[in-house]
Amino acid sequence: MNQTYTPQEKASRIKGIVGAASGNLVEWFDFYIYAVFAVYFTKALTAPNMDSTTQSIYVWGVFAASFFMRPIGSWLFGHIADKHGRKKSMVISICLMALSSFLFAALPTYESVGMIAPFLLLLVRLLQGLSVGGEYGAVATYMSELGLKGQRGFFSSFQYVTLTGGQLLASLLGVILLAFMSEDQLLNGGWRIPFVIGGIAAIISLLARSGLEETLSSADRDREESGSLKALFRHHWRTFLLVVGYTSAGSLSFYVITVYSKTYLTNLGLAGNTVGLIMTACIFVLMIAQPVFGILSDRIGRRNSMLAFSALMAIFIYPVMVIAMPHFSSSPLMLALLLIFLMLILSFYTSISGIVKAEMFPPHVRALGVGFSYAVGNAIFGGSAPSVALQFKASGHESTFFIYVIVMLVICFLCSLKLPKAPQYLHHDH
Known part of the structure; x- marks a missing residue:
C-alpha cells in the first residue's frame, strides 16, 4: 500500500526527527568529549x-x-518510553546528561582530594553512561516511528549522522582548543572547558525536545505489558538474542574504527595533531555517508545491508589494520583513505542500526527491546574495545585482537541470515 502524507504531516514528522536528532547529537558529543580529552585529565x-x-x-x-x-x-x-511516552524519556535523559556534564567540569583533582578524585570520575562517568543508555532506544524508536514509509532507512540514518556528528564535534573541539591553548594549559584545567560547553548544549537541546509530538499510541501505553522486561523476555527472547548477536559485532567494529584507531595511529608514530586531523576528516566522511547507506537499505533491504557489513568487514579489517596501516605509516593521506574505506563498510550497519532493531519489536516493548539489546551488546563488546585492544597490545599480541573482531563478525553474519526479508513490525503506520 502506497502511503501518502499531506505537506503538514511531512513537515511535522521531519521537525520531530530534527528535534530527536539534535538531542542525540548533544548526548553523544558530551559522551565522546571523554575519549577526546582523556589524555589531558588522566x-x-x-x-x-x-x-x-x-x-x-x-x-x-x-x-x-x-x-x-x-x-x-x-x-x-525504555520502560519510561514504552509506558509514559517517547518524548518524556528523551527529555529526562537530556536533563541527566546536562547535569553529569557540569559535574564532570567541576571534578576535583587528585592533588586536592586524593583517592576521592578517581572515584568521583567513575561516579560521574557512570551517570553519563546511564543517560546515553536511555538515549539510544528512545531515539531509535521515535525516529523509526516518525520516518515516512518507504524512506524509513533514510530517516533513521540520521540517528548515526548525529551520533557521529557528536563524535566529530568532540574531535573538532579538541583540534580548536589545541590551536588556542598549549598542551600545558589543557593539562592544567583546560580540559574542563569542553564539559561546560557540553552542559550548555544539552540545555539548548532540552528546549528543542520539549516541543516534540508523541508517537506512542494511548492503546499501546495502556497495555499492562508496556515497557515490561518480563513481557520482553517471555514473548520476544529469541528476537532479543538475535539483536544482541548482530549489535555486538556492529558496536565492536564501530569502537575499533572510530575510537581505538586514534590510539592505533598514535602508536604508529604520528603526531597528535596529525592524528586529530585524520580522525576528524574520516568521521566527517562517516557522518555524510549515513543517509546514502540508509537510502540503499530502503532499496536492497535491511537484511542485505547487514550481510554486506558483516562479510566485508570480516574480510578487510585484518589486512587493512594489521598489514596496510603499518606499511603506509609515513603517509597520513593513505592512512586516512584506509580508515575511510573501513568506515564506508561500517556504514552498512550504522545507517540502519536503529531501524533494524525497531522493526523487530512491537510498539509496547519497542523502546525497551531496542535499547536494552543494544546496550547489552554494546556494554560487553563495544565499550570494552579500546581497553581489550590495549591489553592485547601490552601482551605483545595486538594483531590477535583483530582475529577476535573477525570471530564476532562471523557471528553477526550468521545472525543477519536469520533476519526477516520484510520487517515484522513498522510495515504500516499505526
Missing part, C-alpha cells in the same frame, strides 16, 4: 605514583565501565 584525576600505562588503563577502564550503565539506562528509559 594525570589530574589519577594517582601520580602510577606509571602512565596504568593511569591510561584506569581512565579507559572507566570509559568501559560507563558502558555497563547503559543496560540499566536502557531498561529505565
Whole structure:
C-alpha cells in the first residue's frame, strides 16, 4: 500500500526527527568529549605514583565501565518510553546528561582530594553512561516511528549522522582548543572547558525536545505489558538474542574504527595533531555517508545491508589494520583513505542500526527491546574495545585482537541470515 502524507504531516514528522536528532547529537558529543580529552585529565584525576600505562588503563577502564550503565539506562528509559511516552524519556535523559556534564567540569583533582578524585570520575562517568543508555532506544524508536514509509532507512540514518556528528564535534573541539591553548594549559584545567560547553548544549537541546509530538499510541501505553522486561523476555527472547548477536559485532567494529584507531595511529608514530586531523576528516566522511547507506537499505533491504557489513568487514579489517596501516605509516593521506574505506563498510550497519532493531519489536516493548539489546551488546563488546585492544597490545599480541573482531563478525553474519526479508513490525503506520 502506497502511503501518502499531506505537506503538514511531512513537515511535522521531519521537525520531530530534527528535534530527536539534535538531542542525540548533544548526548553523544558530551559522551565522546571523554575519549577526546582523556589524555589531558588522566594525570589530574589519577594517582601520580602510577606509571602512565596504568593511569591510561584506569581512565579507559572507566570509559568501559560507563558502558555497563547503559543496560540499566536502557531498561529505565525504555520502560519510561514504552509506558509514559517517547518524548518524556528523551527529555529526562537530556536533563541527566546536562547535569553529569557540569559535574564532570567541576571534578576535583587528585592533588586536592586524593583517592576521592578517581572515584568521583567513575561516579560521574557512570551517570553519563546511564543517560546515553536511555538515549539510544528512545531515539531509535521515535525516529523509526516518525520516518515516512518507504524512506524509513533514510530517516533513521540520521540517528548515526548525529551520533557521529557528536563524535566529530568532540574531535573538532579538541583540534580548536589545541590551536588556542598549549598542551600545558589543557593539562592544567583546560580540559574542563569542553564539559561546560557540553552542559550548555544539552540545555539548548532540552528546549528543542520539549516541543516534540508523541508517537506512542494511548492503546499501546495502556497495555499492562508496556515497557515490561518480563513481557520482553517471555514473548520476544529469541528476537532479543538475535539483536544482541548482530549489535555486538556492529558496536565492536564501530569502537575499533572510530575510537581505538586514534590510539592505533598514535602508536604508529604520528603526531597528535596529525592524528586529530585524520580522525576528524574520516568521521566527517562517516557522518555524510549515513543517509546514502540508509537510502540503499530502503532499496536492497535491511537484511542485505547487514550481510554486506558483516562479510566485508570480516574480510578487510585484518589486512587493512594489521598489514596496510603499518606499511603506509609515513603517509597520513593513505592512512586516512584506509580508515575511510573501513568506515564506508561500517556504514552498512550504522545507517540502519536503529531501524533494524525497531522493526523487530512491537510498539509496547519497542523502546525497551531496542535499547536494552543494544546496550547489552554494546556494554560487553563495544565499550570494552579500546581497553581489550590495549591489553592485547601490552601482551605483545595486538594483531590477535583483530582475529577476535573477525570471530564476532562471523557471528553477526550468521545472525543477519536469520533476519526477516520484510520487517515484522513498522510495515504500516499505526
